[in-house]
Structure formats: structure tokens, C-alpha cells
Amino acid sequence: xxxxxxxxxxxxxxxxxxxxxxxxxxxxxxxxxxxxxxxxxxxxxxxxxxxxxxxxxxxxxxxxxxxxxxxxxxxxxxxxxxxxxxxxxxxxxxxxxxxxxxxxxxxxxxxxxxxxxxxxxxxxxxxxxxxxxxxxxxxxxxxxxxxxxxxxxxxxxxxxxxxxxxxxxxxxxxxxxxxxxxxxxxxx
Numbered sequence: 001x002x003x004x005x006x007x008x009x010x011x012x013x014x015x016x017x018x019x020x021x022x023x024x025x026x027x028x029x030x031x032x033x034x035x036x037x038x039x040x041x042x043x044x045x046x047x048x049x050x051x052x053x054x055x056x057x058x059x060x061x062x063x064x065x066x067x068x069x070x071x072x073x074x075x076x077x078x079x080x081x082x083x084x085x086x087x088x089x090x091x092x093x094x095x096x097x098x099x100x101x102x103x104x105x106x107x108x109x110x111x112x113x114x115x116x117x118x119x120x121x122x123x124x125x126x127x128x129x130x131x132x133x134x135x136x137x138x139x140x141x142x143x144x145x146x147x148x149x150x151x152x153x154x155x156x157x158x159x160x161x162x163x164x165x166x167x168x169x170x171x172x173x174x175x176x177x178x179x180x181x182x183x184x185x186x187x188x
Contacts, residue, residue: 117143121179146176153177 145166152162159177163170 114143117146118175118179121176149173149176150180 145168148166149162149168152165153159153173157165159170159173163173166173
């Protein structure tokens with residue numbers, strides 16, 4: 001029996017040794033496959049890191065470009081705003097000038113109307129004096145202030161008071177009264 005135990009022990013040892021060798025080969029080939037896979041993963045990791053580095057560089061470049069373009073846009077908007085404000089000020093100045101020109105045109109038109117009326121009065125006066133019938137014809141006066149001035153002069157109000165009341169110059173009142181040969185009791 002000893003022999004048998006010994007032979008079984010040897011067999012188990014041999015079988016264990018064979019199994020161990022077989023496991024070692026399988027394990028060794030598994031380790032080789034595992035090492036290959038680890039190398040592939042390392043390569044992929046290095047490629048991924050390179051790609052991440054390139055993407056970081058690209059994103060930095062894009063961010064710089066966006067920031068640069070944003071600064072240009074802000075500058076452009078600032079220039080547009082300044083030009084808009086300048087244009088608005090110029091429009092206001094032009095509007096003021098147009099208003100002043102309109103007032104001047106209106107005053108010139110009024111002066112022209114007055115001058116035309118004086119010319120008519122003067123021409124009528126001249127034609128009346130040349131025919132020696134100055135008292136029978138009185139020039140036609142259409143301006144309300146001129147009519148009032150003549151009425152006031154006939155009432156004996158002096159030139160200064162007539163000019164002040166009607167808000168016209170004393171020279172204008174004197175001219176009107178002289179043309180119409182109306183006297184004031186006090187010529188002022």
C-alpha cells in the first residue's frame with residue numbers, strides 16, 4: 001500500500017506539474033495578450049492625450065479669435081454710436097438754422113409787403129400832387145397799423161406815442177403821415 005500511495009502521489013504530482021505547465025502556458029499567453037492590450041491602450045491613451053492637447057490649442061485659438069472679433073465689434077458699435085450722436089447734433093443745428101431762416105423769410109416777406117404798400121402810397125401821392133388835387137384823393141391804405149396811425153394822428157396824438165402804441169418805428173410813422181399829409185399836433 002505504500003507503494004500505491006507513493007504511485008498515486010507521484011501521479012498526482014505529475015498531473016499537477018502538467019496542469020501547472022498547461023496553466024502556465026495559458027496564463028503566459030493570457031499575459032501576453034494582456035500585455036498587448038495594455039500596449040494598445042497606452043497607444044490609444046497617448047493618441048487621446050495628443051488629440052486633447054490639439055483640441056485645447058484649437059479652443060484657445062478660437063477663444064482668442066472670438067475675443068478679438070468681439071473687441072472689433074464693440075469698437076465698431078462705439079464708433080457708430082459716436083457718429084449717430086454727432087449726426088443728431090448736426091440735425092438739431094440744421095433744424096435751428098432752418099427755423100431761423102424761415103423767420104427771416106417771413107420778416108422779409110412782411111417788409112416787402114410794407115415796402116410795396118409804401119410804394120403804392122407814394123405813387124398815388126405823386127400822381128395826386130402832380131394834378132394839384134391832393135386833397136380830393138387820399139391814397140388807399142390796407143395795413144391795419146397804418147390806418148390806426150393816421151386815425152391817431154388826426155386825433156392829435158404825437159408821433160412818439162403812435163409809434164409806441166402800434167409797436168412800430170417813429171420813422172415809419174413819420175413817413176406814413178408825411179405821405180398822407182396828415183399832421184400830428186406834436187411831431188415828437
